[in-house]
Amino acid sequence: MSKTPAVKKLTGSLGERVASLPKPVKIGLWVAFAVLAYALPLLEPPFISPPGTDFGGVLFTVTIYCLVALGLNIVVGYAGLLDLGYVGFYAVGAYTAAILTTFHANWPLLLALPMAVLASTISGVLLGWPTLRVRGDYLAIVTLGFGEIIRLVAVNTEWLGASKGINDIARPPGKALFEIPHLNWESGVPLLDFNDTTKFIEFGVLDQIPYYWMGLTVVILVLFADRLIKDSRVGRAWEATREDEDAAELMGVPTFRFKLLAFATGAFIGGLAGALYASRQSFINPLSFLLLFSIMFLAAVVIGGQGNRWGVLVGAVVVAYLPERFREFTDFRVLVFGAALMALAIFRPEGLLPPRRTVRAKQSEAEIEALEEGAEGEETSRV
Amino acid sequence: MLLEVENLCVNYGHIEAIRDISFGVKEGSITSLIGANGAGKTTTLKTISGLRKVRQGKVVFDGKDITHLPPYERVKLGISQSPEGRGCFPGMTVRENLDMGAYVRNDRRSAAYLSDLDRVFELFPRLKERISQTAGTMSGGEQQMLAIGRALMAKPRLILLDEPSMGLAPKFIQQIFSIITEINHQGTTVLLVEQNAAQALKRSDSAHILETGAIVRSGTGRELAGDDSVRAAYLGGDV
Numbered sequence: 001m002s003k004t005p006a007v008k009k010l011t012g013s014l015g016e017r018v019a020s021l022p023k024p025v026k027i028g029l030w031v032a033f034a035v036l037a038y039a040l041p042l043l044e045p046p047f048i049s050p051p052g053t054d055f056g057g058v059l060f061t062v063t064i065y066c067l068v069a070l071g072l073n074i075v076v077g078y079a080g081l082l083d084l085g086y087v088g089f090y091a092v093g094a095y096t097a098a099i100l101t102t103f104h105a106n107w108p109l110l111l112a113l114p115m116a117v118l119a120s121t122i123s124g125v126l127l128g129w130p131t132l133r134v135r136g137d138y139l140a141i142v143t144l145g146f147g148e149i150i151r152l153v154a155v156n157t158e159w160l161g162a163s164k165g166i167n168d169i170a171r172p173p174g175k176a177l178f179e180i181p182h183l184n185w186e187s188g189v190p191l192l193d194f195n196d197t198t199k200f201i202e203f204g205v206l207d208q209i210p211y212y213w214m215g216l217t218v219v220i221l222v223l224f225a226d227r228l229i230k231d232s233r234v235g236r237a238w239e240a241t242r243e244d245e246d247a248a249e250l251m252g253v254p255t256f257r258f259k260l261l262a263f264a265t266g267a268f269i270g271g272l273a274g275a276l277y278a279s280r281q282s283f284i285n286p287l288s289f290l291l292l293f294s295i296m297f298l299a300a301v302v303i304g305g306q307g308n309r310w311g312v313l314v315g316a317v318v319v320a321y322l323p324e325r326f327r328e329f330t331d332f333r334v335l336v337f338g339a340a341l342m343a344l345a346i347f348r349p350e351g352l353l354p355p356r357r358t359v360r361a362k363q364s365e366a367e368i369e370a371l372e373e374g375a376e377g378e379e380t381s382r383v
Numbered sequence: 384m385l386l387e388v389e390n391l392c393v394n395y396g397h398i399e400a401i402r403d404i405s406f407g408v409k410e411g412s413i414t415s416l417i418g419a420n421g422a423g424k425t426t427t428l429k430t431i432s433g434l435r436k437v438r439q440g441k442v443v444f445d446g447k448d449i450t451h452l453p454p455y456e457r458v459k460l461g462i463s464q465s466p467e468g469r470g471c472f473p474g475m476t477v478r479e480n481l482d483m484g485a486y487v488r489n490d491r492r493s494a495a496y497l498s499d500l501d502r503v504f505e506l507f508p509r510l511k512e513r514i515s516q517t518a519g520t521m522s523g524g525e526q527q528m529l530a531i532g533r534a535l536m537a538k539p540r541l542i543l544l545d546e547p548s549m550g551l552a553p554k555f556i557q558q559i560f561s562i563i564t565e566i567n568h569q570g571t572t573v574l575l576v577e578q579n580a581a582q583a584l585k586r587s588d589s590a591h592i593l594e595t596g597a598i599v600r601s602g603t604g605r606e607l608a609g610d611d612s613v614r615a616a617y618l619g620g621d622v
Binding site: 233236237239240243244246247248249250251252253254255 | 432433434453454455458459463464466470471472473474475482483484486487533534537
């Protein structure tokens, strides 16, 4: 060994340093980070909070993008299947929630959510079954068509509200237990403002913060699930399939089944995001599911670093938050956003946070070193 | 016979890649398929491992008809292929590639698994030096070794090697064939596809020569290596 562990720690990147911390410290850091994330809309930090728009609403949109990016990352980043019609699953989730809670039935949202997720998962399997046998570019075209078909069906079907859309979608159930004051920064020092409070937890029309909390909670749950799947045999099968499909088959991976599973999992998360969005919005019409959204979702994944869950979250924040933050530039913000995307494509082609495939490899190296040292130790003790 | 191929025909669209091929691989032997580019050697291997669909004929492994089994089922039965050229997972490290080779095994944390890993590292010490290097950044020869090591990690009864000497420096060719012999001595049956006929015939118990999709000569490695017409066509005459 050329470097001592201490030197390695100093020279390692921030990520490595976090990874090398003892487990309780790491958990503590994550908890602190999560608490900060939950408290963000109450703190209303002056520069971060976008001027003139509802911070809670913006943050909710960010969580929906995060959710969608995590789902699409499974399809594109893990399994390597280019999906240009991801908004289709999002729409299936949203429409199912809308139909069941108001348009054709009166279910409570909590009952409609599982059905929405089920419907989008089934649509994922139905789309994947015939199309995942084709490779590469064809899949992109077929999924592109799927997203548009879903939207056009919605536009042309009275039963789905046609172009007028669907109103009065059920909100999540809530109960106002207590009020939490926001911080007010107007005087330069943060002060508790008891005139500006959020009811914990009531899903109303004006205050969007409870929706954000709900969205954030779902994102955290999905993150845990994502981590479990990625580190399992399923995750390795996806990785192998993405890298070389024939070789993966030769290793004993039933690639078609795993691609279908990736598609279904992605559709599941997409549908969930769509249903949550519909519930917050309380109103949907086909304009909420334009091709543009598929592209924005994909942009979030690619900008962030496909294959890395933290990367795609960063990507989702960039895509959903920055245009809101710079709303004061009106139309120029789209121009600036486009330029920023191009700059990223040139300077960070693998994304802001590319996947770190090396972590596991380093662990196995350490394992083997430990084994060898153990063997050497035995030898010397024998001598 | 561990493997029997009977009257096999495989098409790519309307083009016949191989027609009416029959041969057997005896358990514990090294069998090689020799032939020029485009003779159908790789297609034959891919058909045995299940990557290509059969138009006609049968593939029988250990008495079981596997003609229509998908590739991943054949791995479980004990057929493992090292694909031609750079068939590794380029974005994975050496260790991850080897772990993928053992995908069908459920004993990844056992001592037996580690000893199999050690066996691969004994055969290919280079792989151990490169254990956390990404496969895509290694030389062609190193990737070739990795592909063979990865195939071994499935603990196959029959290993299919597609051009193992391809991309190797001349001084390593001798070495890779010694390793193949060693793998065979350790109890794995080998089916080898090679353009390097001299080395392959020297090491093979039996061999078949393929020309434009059909077997034209069969015999023991020694017989074929001593045959004048084979020498003229494949061994450069004066070997």
